[in-house]
Amino acid sequence: MTKRAYLQKIPVDITTLDSALKCARESVENKTNLHVVTLNPEMITNAKKNKDFANVINNAELIVADGVGIKIALKLKGINQERIGGVDYSRLLIKMCAKDNLRLALLGAKEEVISSLVEKLKSEFPNINIVFAHNGYFDNDDKILNEIKNAAPQVFLCALGSPKQEFFIYRLKEMLQGCIMVGVGGSFDVFAGFVKRAPLIWQKLGLEWLYRVIKQPERFRRIFPSLPIFLFESIIDSVKK
């Protein structure tokens, strides 16, 4: 059983990458839905301002600690939690799809990214069963939701960015049965080779966010001042408990 902690009233599950994968396998076996949120500090800041978004996160079956900020905030509460990156988790889910012949659906990123990702996956895993793939730039949500419903995926990776992907999954969840649904942010850009991931040493030092800011300076506005404020509020939160 996974333990659940709260950061500024937003839940996060204390778990490991292995246990998160085990949850995914169980959901396939039991034909139950599993919405996995890969939580980062920006999402907590957003959920505190947006009740609907907080509700979507609260309804997710599994909320994993993505982002080093979450790891630090948990540490302040005396909880040691490894970082479970959306990129790593979804890569393992893709491998599981290939191995167990599960139906995979992919939604998100630019057209050139998603089409080259599909080609890449097909060449890496010749047996992969991709039942749906579409870019993330569309107007008619209902049409896409219905297409995914008809494809009946067992694994659905949604790369629309947050909070769009979480709201989309929340709606889709009502329409599917037995599907693992994960919001994976910019992972498709990484998988397809359009964005380079930070070298391992940066990842190990918990500095992947800094690498991304250096590579894409426009990201600075997204983390500043919200990240330092989040960390400050996390200190206050941990003192209160």
Ligand code: UDP
């Ligand atoms: N995106 C999309 N549709 C949109 C907005 C964004 O498919 O309407 C995609 C975008 O192309 C990118 C991903 O969502 O691939 C978001 O990436 P970002 O780096 O912002 O996400 P993060 O990893 O920071 O959560």
